Amino acid sequence: MNTIPENTKKSIFSNLTLQILIAMLLGALLGIIIHKNYIADDAKNFSDKIKMLATVFIRLVQMIIAPLVFTTLVVGIAKLGDVKSVGRIGGKALGWFFSASFISLLIGLFWVNTLQPGVGLHLGTLDSSGANELTEKVDGFSAQNFVEHIIPKSIVEAMATNEILQIVIFSIFFGLAAASIGTNAKPVVNALDKTSHIILKMVNYVMKFAPIGVFGAIAGVFAVKDVNDLLVTYAKFFSSFLVGIASLWLFLLIIGYVFLKRQMTTLLKRIVSPLIIAFGTTSSEAVFPKLTEELERFGVKDKIVSFMLPLGYSFNLDGSMMYMTFASIFIAQVYGVHLDLGTQMTMLLVLMLTSKGIAGVPRASLVVVAATCGMFKIPIEGIALILPIDHFCDMFRSATNVLGNAIATSVVGKWEKEN
Structure with missing residues (x-):
């Protein structure tokens, strides 16, 4: 799906990465100045207002995610042609996703037990207001709600609330039905194909606002947080978490090079902007449309991208998975709760199941951790215990989610080319 002429995409995106990096630095600088020169209430007021820039950007992206997922996924399945092809690619996708999720959880489990960041830690008096809000969400966390979260009762409601997994379920059924009808469904499929091109064109306009959104997000955080004190207090937790994330990145990159060989370097160049946007806004969802374009430019067939990426956002959140085991056992260490290896492996399996379909849910990782x-x-x-530092952890896990989905989609795309 060549959505943008070659001569125009350079002018649109050639400086985007640089603009975002400059926006991050300026945002951090402005936030630090506000934090040091204004009282807490004024800094908080400034933070609330400047974060509106990030909110505008994320909402612009959210505005196009539901129609983009629906149109591209239906067209992709219709182009695959039959249930057998969908089943083959879907099987490869889910096999990859669950393997990657399991390894991500194991990496978090390994490092939190090896480095033991919570043992002997005393953090003093903590603000529990945010925790109370999360525990209220946990009260409704059950198997019934989990199933209800997966299966849509209304596609209109699913689109209105940006429930990606529910949209994926409906789109798969719609696409399979269209494929089974054959030529009679072509007018509908062609209309959806043209619609997806229009929506992807809208991505160009939305991405121009990305540096401003990143600037607002970073400035808002640094204005209200004393980063130096925060990192000193949480040095052991944060450094241990970074070791875990670095290990996960190393694993993903090695796997990527094993399957993609030299193409992996090209892929990394393609996804630099999505990685930085996800890092700056702490939202992997915010780069969904941009990542779709970059993977198609990388050479993955549009039907594979449109099928794999929505599934990946529901089932393949590697950074979030690693964080869940890490954070859960960290809390147990702080409170002196002993968990034997069997219990920890049971926890891992529980997280494996309950974490699926959490994309787009605010602080979903923390809700799952609290429930676990x-x-x-x-x-x-x-x-x-982890709320004060969670925003900075979220920056790294959001970028990791994007990397994991980009590699998964590219590898499955290569497998399909070889068939």
Whole structure:
């Protein structure tokens, strides 16, 4: 799907990465100046207002995600032609996603047990207001709600709330039905194909606002947080978390080079902008349309991208998965709750199942962590321990989610080319 002429895409995106990096630096500088020169209430007021820039950008992206997922996924399935092809690619996709999720969880499990960042840690008095808000969400966290979150009762409601997994389920059924009808469905499929091109063209306009959104997000955080004190207090936790994330990146990059060989370097160049946007806005969802374009430019067939990427956003959040085991056992360590290896592996499997379909849910990782703590008799209020540093952890796990989905889509795309 060549959505943008070659001569125009350079002018649109050639400086985007540089603009975003400059925006991050300027945002951090402005936030630090505000934090040091204004009282807490004024800094908080400034933060709330400047973050509106990030909110505008993310909402612009969210505005086009639902129609983009629906149109591209239906067209992609219709182009695949039959249930057998969908099943083959879907099987490869889910096999990759669950393997990657399991390894991500294991990496978090390994490093939190090896480095033990929560043992002997005393963080003093913590603000539990944010934790109380999250524990209220946990009260409704059940198997029934999990199923209801996956299966849509209304495609209109799913689109209105940007429930990606529900949109994916409906789109798969719609696409399979269109493929089974054959030529009679071609007018509808062609109309959706043209619509997807229009929506992808809208991405160009939205991405021009990305540096401003990143600037607002970074400035808002630095205005209200004393980063130096925060990193000193959480030095052991944050450094241990970064070791885990670095290990996960190393694993993903090695796997990518094994399957993609020299093309992996080209892929990394393609996804630099999506990675930085996800890092700056702490939202992997915010780069969904941009990542779709870049993967198609990389050479993955549009029907593979439109099928794989929505599934990946529901089932393949590698950075979030690694963080869930890490954070859950960290809280247990702080409270002195002993978890034997068997219990930890059970926790890993629980997280494997309950974490699917959390894309787009605000602080979904923390909600799942809180729910898991409740299941294993770990104090749920311990979520307050990681709230102060969670934003900075979220920057890294959001970028990792993007990397994992880009590699997964590219590898499956290569497999399909070889068939």
